[in-house]
Amino acid sequence: MMDGKDKSELQARLQALVQEHRDLDAAIDALITQASCDLLQVQRLKKRKLKLKDEIAAVQDMLIPDIIA
Structure with missing residues (x-):
């Protein structure tokens, strides 16, 4: 589980x-x-921009974890 500090850093x-x-x-x-x-x-x-897009997606995934149904 992520605490508030980790979440704010992300x-x-x-x-x-x-x-x-x-x-x-x-x-x-x-x-x-x-x-x-x-x-x-x-x-x-443009290549750097694509890498940033991937990093953004990775951080967003960490902030919004998948819901296990």
Whole structure:
């Protein structure tokens, strides 16, 4: 069972991950709109964004455990 401290730490981690995901989205959009767009950089940022999405899902799973019926 998770105590309040663990839950608040996970919620803080989740918030940080979501914010980083949003920031990467904005950075990718900014890079794409530039005339001299570095496609390799965009690709790396998109890969990082996907990893963040997986981390976000993992933390959410920890916060909301499956209900065993």
